Amino acid sequence: MRRVQTGALPVPLRDSRWSRLMQNEKFWGYFFIAPVSIGLIVFSILPLIASLALSFTNWDGSDAIKWVWFDNFTKLFHDQVYLKSVRVSTIYAIVTVPASISLSIIVAVLLNRKMRGNLAYRLIFFLPSVTMPVAIAVVWKWLYNYNSGMINYALSLVGIQGPHWLADERVVLWSVMIIAIWTAIGHHMIILLSGLQGIPESYYEAAAIDGATGMRRFWYITVPLLTPAIFFVMVTSLIGAFQVFDLVYMLTPVTAGGGSGGVLQSATRTAVYSIYQNGFKSFKIGYASAQAWMMFVVIFLVTMGQLYLQKKWVHYE
Numbered sequence: 001m002r003r004v005q006t007g008a009l010p011v012p013l014r015d016s017r018w019s020r021l022m023q024n025e026k027f028w029g030y031f032f033i034a035p036v037s038i039g040l041i042v043f044s045i046l047p048l049i050a051s052l053a054l055s056f057t058n059w060d061g062s063d064a065i066k067w068v069w070f071d072n073f074t075k076l077f078h079d080q081v082y083l084k085s086v087r088v089s090t091i092y093a094i095v096t097v098p099a100s101i102s103l104s105i106i107v108a109v110l111l112n113r114k115m116r117g118n119l120a121y122r123l124i125f126f127l128p129s130v131t132m133p134v135a136i137a138v139v140w141k142w143l144y145n146y147n148s149g150m151i152n153y154a155l156s157l158v159g160i161q162g163p164h165w166l167a168d169e170r171v172v173l174w175s176v177m178i179i180a181i182w183t184a185i186g187h188h189m190i191i192l193l194s195g196l197q198g199i200p201e202s203y204y205e206a207a208a209i210d211g212a213t214g215m216r217r218f219w220y221i222t223v224p225l226l227t228p229a230i231f232f233v234m235v236t237s238l239i240g241a242f243q244v245f246d247l248v249y250m251l252t253p254v255t256a257g258g259g260s261g262g263v264l265q266s267a268t269r270t271a272v273y274s275i276y277q278n279g280f281k282s283f284k285i286g287y288a289s290a291q292a293w294m295m296f297v298v299i300f301l302v303t304m305g306q307l308y309l310q311k312k313w314v315h316y317e
Contacts, residue, residue, distance in 0.1 A: 031253035062283075084266060084292060085274040086298070092177060092270060093241035099180045100181045101233055104188030106144035109222065111189065112196045116143060122193075126186035137250035140179050141166065169267040176247050176268060188233045195229030196222070235306055242299050245272040271295050 055072055059065045075111050076082055111122050128136065144165035152162030165175040199222065207217045249267050269277075272295070279288030 016039070051292060054286050055175055055293050057286040058284075059286045060283045061285050068286070072287050073294065075287070076290060076294055079265075081269070082271075082274050085269045085271045088173065088269060089242050089244070089271040092173070092180070092244055093238055096177050096184070097182045097234065097237045097241055098239065099177075100184035101188060101230060102231070104179065104192055105186050105223075105226070105230070107185060108189045108192035108196055109218070112193060125189055128183045129186035129190075131183075133246045134250060136179065136183060137247065141251065144175060164165040172252060172267050176244075176251055178253070180241075180244065184237065188237070191233055192226065192229050192310070195226045199225045224315045228316060230315045231306070231310050235303060238302060238306070241300055242271050242295065242302075244270050245276065248273050249276075 010222050048266045054065075056067055056069050057065045058072070107125055111118060111125070142148075146162065146164045146167070149162070150164070151165070155162040159178060163171050166172055204217055205223075207221055212220070248270055249254050254269050271291070275295070276287045278284040278291065
């Protein structure tokens with residue numbers, strides 16, 4: 001057989017190496033994860049490292065970078081506006097997370113029963129979770145309208161004067177939290193439903209034979225065996241609650257995003273919104289990066305606390 005030389009290797013030898021490479025599982029494994037890995041490095045890891053470096057500077061995006069080291073972090077503890085934003089985020093998380101999880105458990109238990117139209121009901125409850133936040137904000141702005149909104153109209157039918165939902169500092173944060181709870185129920189419901197369907201039916205049958213009522217079966221069988229799903233939902237919900245931004249930005253764009261300050265901005269200014277204001281409005285990129293990393297520390301500590309406490313209340317089969 002005559003061999004045709006191509007470079008330094010014969011054609012059959014080169015083909016043999018290529019065929020072995022094509023049959024190498026490691027090669028194909030790295031090949032298929034390469035796009036995701038490259039995207040993770042370029043769009044997540046490198047910006048993360050850059051923000052950490054920028055948190056020690058007072059860079060404004062145009063001038064030369066000047067290192068101030070820990071001055072930005074020291075300033076955080078004396079910045080009353082930022083401390084108030086952390087307080088608002090904390091209140092938001094404390095209210096929305098337990099409320100959304102509690103309502104989701106009730107909805108999941110009800111929809112776990114065999115009844116006509118079950119799939120349709122699940123779809124209706126899940127739709128808000130996959131609806132664009134902009135569409136949600138537009139609809140709820142109309143519902144919250146003081147003069148022509150459906151909510152105030154319904155209240156007027158029973159003799160109640162509805163408030164200025166998005167213009168009153170006493171209720172504006174509650175208005176945002178109501179929407180957040182409503183949108184979260186569908187997402188939590190799906191996860192809790194999967195947990196409910198993993199509970200053996202024999203437990204309920206044994207409890208019914210022993211004379212346990214429906215409420216006792218719920219508290220002593222459903223809730224304990226559902227705690228792994230509840231724990232997962234609680235961790236992810238708290239992380240999301242501390243990072244709330246879109247609802248605040250879209251529901252109160254003039255007062256909270258106009259840059260004019262005022263009581264409404266203070267009432268709805270969350271920690272992430274404060275990062276946005278400093279980084280993209282005031283161009284205090286170094287200070288905004290320090291705020292972001294401080295928020296990371298807070299979320300990390302809260303999550304670690306949850307992982308530690310889950311040993312005392314989460315029951316695994």
